[in-house]
Amino acid sequence: MNLSREWLNEFVKVDASAKEFAEAMTLSGSKVETTTDLGAEISNVVVGRILSMERHPDSDHMWVCQLDVGKDEPVQIVTGAWNIHVGDLVPVALHNSTLPGGVKITKGKLRGVPSNGMLCSLKELGLDERDFPYGVITAAALLNDYHPIDPAKPSIPADIKPGGKIFGPVVCAEVLEDGWPQPDGHVHTCLMVTDYTVLPNTNCANLHTGDLVAYNTKTNTICTLADLHAEQKEFPHCIPDGIFVLQEECKPGDDIKSVVGLDDQVVEFEITPNRPDCLSVIGLAREAAATFHAPLFLHTPVVKGGAEGVLTELLDVETPAADLVPRYTARMVRNVKIAPSPKWMRRRLRAMGVRPINNIVDITNYVMLEYGQPMHAFDYRYVKGGKIIVRRAQEGEKLTTLDGKEHTLNANHLVIADETRAVGLAGIMGSLNSEIVADTADVVFESACFDGTCIRKGALALGMRTEASAKFEKGLDPMNTLPAVDRACELVEMLGAGEVVDGVIDILNHVPDPTVLTVEPDKINALLGTDISGAEMFKIFEMLEFTNPDDVTDESLKSFPVTVPSYRGDVKRMADLAEEVARFYGYNNIPTTLMRGQTTQGGWSPAQQVENSLGAVCRACGYDEIITYSFISPTYYDKIRMPEDSLDRKSFKILNPLGEDTSIMRTTTLPSMLEILTRNYNYRNKAAKLYELGRIYHMGGENGLAVESKVLTLGAYGPDMDFYAMKGTVQAILDDLRASDIHFEPCTDNPSYHPGRCAWVYAGSDIVGVFGQIHPLVAQNYGVDAPFCCAELSFDELMLAKGADPEYVPLPKFPSVTRDIAVVCDEATTVGALEEAIRKGAKGLLKEVSLFDIYRGKGIAEGKKSVAFNLILRSDDRSLTAEEADEDVKSILETLKRDLDAVLR
């Protein structure tokens, strides 16, 4: 919401500087985002009066002007514009001035003649003709500016003289006196055509004594570019742009910013959705008055009325959809004269970011900004039968809105209709078929209150949220419709834009009773932790117009009634009243205390403790933590070669995703990890070790929600990374958890992983997860040729596998005996199987077995390998003899031979 400080001052006088104003309003609840000085970019630009104009000695189109700029000496400025005349008041950018867009003006020479500044056009001041409709310049095609397209065959002879024929009734004429613009837009001048003179009927502003023009003898007009059917390049200086000749009350030397209304500050507020009343100048004026303890001057519109006709005979309103139309108010204006609105109105609209259009449209916008009440104006002639019906749209009903778009409606839309057809989308936008146009004579002003939800849904369905619908959807004050429509009619009379018909059509379907609440200072203080007196609270509610000063005495300040104004629908109960007190007492004046009461035991849950320690062990293993999006593209399942019929393809699907890449909730973390590994790989990072404890989302949770389980995902590549390095990290993680009975089994059928380099991790009979090298085809899908290694460990399974707290085991009292054995076995025999056989064969003295070498090659037959283990044997109650140890080893070797055909090398 933008607010013009100038407009605000009409209702409450606040002298605060921009910073003070912003700070105070922010701290009382109306957050100021920015303050813009409308004329911030303009400096040292003043009003100047043209004292004299002489043609530039070295130019066919430039003028050397002397200007009175309110100083002792006139200022000389050279200009190329043709629409100015001696006596004109024009904006003058003096030496060392600035203009919008960062333009700097300094003195200089134009073709040898000193120029001490620049005369400005509307555009150069950051304005356009909608801000100053009289600033539109109609340019005559001057024959002295004629440049034939083909110099060999000019359409107009170069030596043409007054009276010379151009075509048909158009002849050459000479301007005998400088054009003199009249207040009605006409330009007074005198032309000589051969031997007689004429007073042409023209708006052209670029006429100067001696100019040759094309004069139409039939219409008594001076030809423009269009009249001559000429191209721009034939008359290069005939452009509808020129110096902005001021018709304002001003004098030489006046700062241009105040003359054209750029001396205002516009404050942009962030208005929260609970305060639609603040989406208006009056609403913010109320807040400003309460914030600055300044009196509020509100105005009750006065309408003279008296136009011909009886309103009830001219207009009939029905609201069959009464539930969606709490209130509908309308008035009528006749004999409308469409014209530009006055400067003060245009400048205020402009300051608030609304472009002026014409008086009637501007009035509706003005009232919407001032009162926060959206208004609509229809052309009465298109209200067939003089009847307005506010109804639900028929299924398939068509309507073309003011923006030229055609919409197909349904019963969820509310339309304004006449007896035959819809003429507007209620609360959203009017329709082309009832638009106010130049010849509109009679106008109906609608000021209604529509159901917020209906308007919101309608606007959303049609994809056209407008200023009006944005206001309606927040729920407007039904008490505001009447003052707003009266204000519009008052403005019509004030602007002389038409005659108002007496009376108002006002249908009240549902206007709620005012909310009456009781202020109990003790309760409010108890909630805020303050000690604010009842009297102080009373003053706050008085400022906010919640109270009637007559009905309270000092005694009753322990508790007093307040009536919530109709525009404050957000105030419903004690907590809301407490907020009002807090806002104006000052949030920052509320004391600060620490929590009291029963102490609570905070801390980590067992799961959070495991999460923390898993993270710590991953980092100790050199893995960096990552955070990846929970949503992925369905194509990611293909990328990791997930089988078509996999249940994991059943994902939660977002109906309104940002894009396909973030459209489903992942059921696996693998693609997220691979994406990040790939990114790092593509960034040419030599190595990466990454982990994430992230969620996956499966169907089948409670209440139709997901089963959200966590997965500890590891991913790595780099010079020291392979299957065994990843396995080591997985083992470290499980060791840290003190998980017992961990074993690994080959996993050959997970399509995401290399079938020969992938393993299941078991804790007892439960699968904790899977890890291994990524399948080369998956790597290919990610466009990389590096052996990525990943692990996916279920957090829930890790929790289950977590071992008990450690218990001290006495250190060995007796020395151990070590024996190394190397056995030759089939290539297919796994180390795991050998280890198992070793443990099985031992007779109770074996404490540890560790692999130390696998050898293939010379001395070992093809298809065989030699596997060497280090065995540690020990007894807890005596020193072992070599014989005892050898006996165990012998038994171990026998078992190896018998079970696995592994023989001592």
Add this chain to the structure above:
Amino acid sequence: MKEQLAKIKAEALSALEKAADSAALDELRVKYLGKKGELTAVLKQMGSLSPEERPKMGALVNEVKANLESALTQQSKRLEAAALEAKLKLEAVDVTVPGKEPKLGHKHPMYVALDEIKEIFIGMGFTVLDGPEIELGELNFDRLNAEPGHPSRDWSDTFYFDQDERVMLRSQTSPMQVRAMDSMELPIRIIAPGRVYRKDEVDATHSPMFHQVEGMVIDKGVTMADLKGTLNLVMEKLYGKGTVTRFRPHHFPFTEPSCEMDVQCHKCGSVGCPTCKGEGWIEVLGAGMIHPRVLEMAGIDPDVYSGWAFGMGLERMAMRRFKIADLRLIFENDVRFLEQF
């Protein structure tokens, strides 16, 4: 004999002093003290002495022997020390050669910031809760007093899984307030960090997935002054003692009164600079007294209990903490970024 002994002693001591290594020392030991050594030779002449002289001479020989032995030991120690010194000199390393550093992993900066916040609240008796991200619209909105039609429910703002807006991606961690109220005994002090989702295109300050920390206290006699005091303390712990804060009125459907909390811009000290977008203050969180309607819907009597709650965006907190200029870095997970924290 006496003279002979004196000569041997003098010779030997002088030779010992000159011995340059342990081999030379050994040679001298053999030469003077060995079985065939000079001292032994002298001893062998003892037989020719008178019985009276023998003990005297014996004592003298022993004295010389002891002298020589002690000198030998001393010289040997000196030589050892010198040899060790020389050896250590040779073993000297270049201390500027890089160490063999084990590669340690790094916590993601966002979670570094989050863990700080968790520690602070746990220290104040808060429990850390975790909850679903795929959430019921009822908990994300209705139970938090955001009525149908509330702008945050727009399909342009929130991700939905069904047309009826029943199941959605939580747009805030606030439904955890409801889950806590529904499942926990009073009094309650919780924080609930987690992922939240909003339909924002990715740019330097937006992401469709981001993190929030929710916090809530419900007890008898809880006041807005408590809210201010507690959150001020948290900011002091996060940003250092003397951190200046301010509270501004705001609106959230589930708190009343509601506020936003700003900290004074650390760069300019509230004068206004690019860091704080000229405002002098940086918004850090939204908070307020729990709306009585929200308490009622959870079956808690607002006339007996009151509470306060807050929600803060974690990314912005982490970005400010580590001066990270672009939010995209957080989710890009480039190891060159991650390993800076």
